[in-house]
Amino acid sequence: MAVPAEYYLVLSAGLFCVGLFGILTRRNALIFLMSVELMLNAANINLVAFSFQWGNLTGQVFSLFTMALAAAEVAVGIGIILVLYRNFEDLDVTKATTMRW
């Protein structure tokens, strides 16, 4: 008794919108990072769902890669956030606007 693929897609779309909402409305850089993770995981759900749908393992393997990538991205992101904090003594992304022109 398999769950239909649409359900997964709805879940994934919902998760993606939560991440997007976080990026568009919040100002804290750490929340930004978490929101990005949410959006990546929404994509992962899609990969796994379609892989399941077609009985092909490639999508699942890809989602493993995505996780590794996400881990690396977090490492870099945390580094950027640390520097951001040192320079502006704040995590508010709207304040770090000194390099625009």
Place this chain on the structure above:
Amino acid sequence: MAGETFTAYALVPAIAALPFAAFLVSLLFGRYMPKGGALAGIFAMGGSLAISIATLLTVAGILPGDPAYHETIWQFATGIDTFDLHLGVYIDPLSALMLVIVSLISFLVFVFSLGYMNDEGETGLARYYASLSLFSFSMLAFVFADNILMAFMFFELVGLCSFLLIGFWFREDAPPSAAKKAFLVTRFGDFFFLIGVVGIFATFGTGLFANVTRDGSTVQSFPALAEQMMNGQTPAMASDMLDIVGMSPQAWITVLGLLVLGGVVGKSAQFPLHTWLPDAMEGPTPVSALIHAATMVAAGVYLVARMYGFYALSPTALAIIALTGGFTALFAASMGVVKQEIKQVLAYSTISQYGYIMLALGSGGYVAGVFHLTTHAVFKALLFLGAGSVIIAMHHNENMWDMGGLKDKMPVTYYAFLSGSLALAGIVPFSGFWSKDEVLFEALIHGAGGNPLFLVAWAMGLLAVFFTGFYTFRMVLLTFHGEPRTETAEDPHGVRWNVKFPLAVLGILAATVGFINMAPIAKLTNLHIDFLHTWLGGSELVAEEFGTGLHHYEVLLEEVAGVSAAYPIGGEVTTMLASAAVSLGLALAGAGLAWSLYSGPEPVEHTNKLGGVKTLLMHNYYQDEYQVWLARDVTLPLSRAADRFDQGIIDGIVNGVSSVSLLSGDRVRRIQTGVVSNYAALLTLGLTILLVVFGLVGGWF
């Protein structure tokens, strides 16, 4: 090469390579070496001289080997479906003779420099000897060049070296300016030469001076191809070129010849590009000897002799060469009459003597031209080294009015200088007589044979003989005879063996080198003692295969250029004797006039008797002034206008265009807020809009 017998030709590249090695050694280590690197140069030139003589003997058939030789040394550009560019060696009687002259004079100049530079405690000796070695290297490589591009490259190097050496004393005011002038004036001529070289390659697809065999097939030289063109068998490449320029073969050959002649006129200091040469006297005197006798100035006329098969096809080019030569001979000789500095007199005599060589080559006297080139190289080197010796003695005062009475104090210099002067004035039996006489004889008979222009050039050359005799003996009398006119002249500085040795060698040669081609005596006695004539005639190999033999040129001159001989006074012998008598008489008259005016213990200046002419001559016919006028009042305003056009209109348009993008860029960048959330919102918005547009277009809804 294995299996072949070893000949002197295998060593020919070393003739140039040795001075080049000496250049590197002097440049890098000269300051740590004894004598400032002079010894490296002397040994290198000694080696070059030995190989050159061996080459000469091989060409003459005394040493084993062919009488001519060609070798490609390095092909540096290989054309696909077009010509190749290469460096090569070509040895025939002409280049073998010139190699010996150049290496001999260079060797003696190196030795003399020991006395002139080292003993006088000059600084910068390493630089001096390095430049001198590079100079010899360039000239020697120029002489054995087998194609016109290689000749052009070394022609330019010769110019560079003369620039370095004329401006050797760069801390003073005059030498750097003279060096710049020499460089610029000769470069002006070389510009035409370069166009000529490109034209020759574009027309004939080769720059070879002689027909050579490469990879089993014969590659024809550009003079040979030009000859075919005149005979109606135009090669495809050449006929394309003729269609482009829209000229007849003869006219196009004339144009190419005249373009190359531009370089010759600049280097050989012919009117109107002669003005650099008198100023070049600012360089050290041994350098003047080298420039005037063997290298820089000789390069120009040598080039004409080298590609004589090409000029022989164009009567117009020949007439222009002859007229330029005749006019320059007279024009420069007249200026030499009033000069006060010994080196200035010699400078103008050089210009004048090269005028004779051009006159000979232009009027179909190939042998006479090469002969005068040979004798002039010897006696002019001698005169300059003699003048150098006098200048050492006079503590670097060059004014002849401060000299006098040096005859008894420096006998070696005096007798050597006298030998050179007799040769320069053309007094029998010194070398200059034989060659100058032959030059005038050739111009006369070819002029009488239906070329009135040659007769005009001949008349100017003949008149110049009188002036030459006059200024030569004025110089000798003022310098060596009479009573000493200053304290320095009473007690001159002594000179050593390294000055006397080159003078002695050249003094003997100046008296005797004319015996290689005593044409009048050969004609009178029917003995075959006109050796140079036979020599340049060359072997069958040179004449038939390489196509640079004298007899080939004679046929061309007669058949294509219409240069033929006629004997206006009786037969050939009487004409020859009459011509010799007239030129000798004029030379003696000039010398006699100098004697009557300037002999005696206390000679006085007579130049004021010339009145307004004196001013004209002293100012060199205002040649410098008019060239400065050309540069400053014609060229400079023109280039200013061009500059204004460039700066104002061209740059204005470019700046206008860029200011538009600058301004718009400045406005547009304001949309960058630097707030990450805004970028994210725009990204999302953009994606959404894209999706909606795709949806509408794709009909999803």
